[in-house]
Amino acid sequence: MESNHRYYARRAAEERTAAQRSMTAAAREWHAKLAMQFAARASAALEETASAA
Numbered sequence: 001m002e003s004n005h006r007y008y009a010r011r012a013a014e015e016r017t018a019a020q021r022s023m024t025a026a027a028r029e030w031h032a033k034l035a036m037q038f039a040a041r042a043s044a045a046l047e048e049t050a051s052a053a
Contacts, residue, residue, distance in 0.1 A: 003045070004041075005046045005049060009042040012036075012039040015038060018031040
């Protein structure tokens, strides 16, 4: 099973790619916002894992 950190990091990368490929400014902004949210979740998941070890 994929860890939370890996899932969120993967989704952040996917959203960054989607932002780069977006045709409209609104879509670019939306995907960039999602990428930032997923990156923050990945960071939090990594910290949670590190503190639990």
